[in-house]
Amino acid sequence: MKIIETERVSIHALTLKEDAFIFRLMNSSTWLKYIGDRNIRTKEDARNYLQNGPIKSYEAYGVGMYGVKLKEAQEFIGICGLVKRDFLDNFDFGYALLPEYAGKGLAFEASKAVLDYLAANRIINRVVAFTTENNGRSLKLLEKLEFQFEHPFDLHGEECLLFGRSL
Structure with missing residues (x-):
């Protein structure tokens, strides 16, 4: 099901x-490197992730992580959207692209479209996002998307930086 379309992605x-x-x-x-090993070793593992992650989130909350498809090639190049995490008060906004599509403005285009959609439809009024200090691209993208730094926090022994923004 397509929910949003921009110039280059759906x-x-x-x-x-x-x-x-x-x-x-x-x-x-x-x-x-930046998100971590989720033990997805087979396509069956990937199906389990999809069923217990994004699909379960759509059913429970009406939102979740979405696939980003390059319109020109009609192929998925990444994901972008929301994850409900037990340790956060708000939905976590996240994104990831296949490496060959990084640095082309596609993560910004998809992220802005999803955030605009969430705001326009009044689905939620605030999101947070986190990354590590060594993930320069993610830090720049969060800044460009108008997320504000809130505070550092420890996640499984790794220092993360929490950002937030109102919609």
Whole structure:
């Protein structure tokens, strides 16, 4: 189901059919470096992630992590959207692209479209996001998306930086 369209990308609810894409994304070098190993070793693992992550979130909250598709090629290149985390008071806004699509403004384009959609439809009124100090691209993107630094926090022994913004 397509929910948003921009000049170069379309944003879709993820389904179990995206298992090969999720497998590829979650085993990419940038995912492993900045997000971490989620033990997605097979397409079955990817389907379990989709069922218990994004699909479950759509059912429970009406929102979740969405697939980002490059319109020109009609192929998924990343994800962008919301995750409900037990340790955060607000939804966590996140994004990840396959490495070959980084640095082209696509993460900004998709992220801005999702945030604008959430605000225009009054789905939620505030989001947070976090990253680490060594993830320069993510820090720049959060700044460009008008997130404000709130405070550092420890996540499993790693210092993270929490940002927030109203919608």
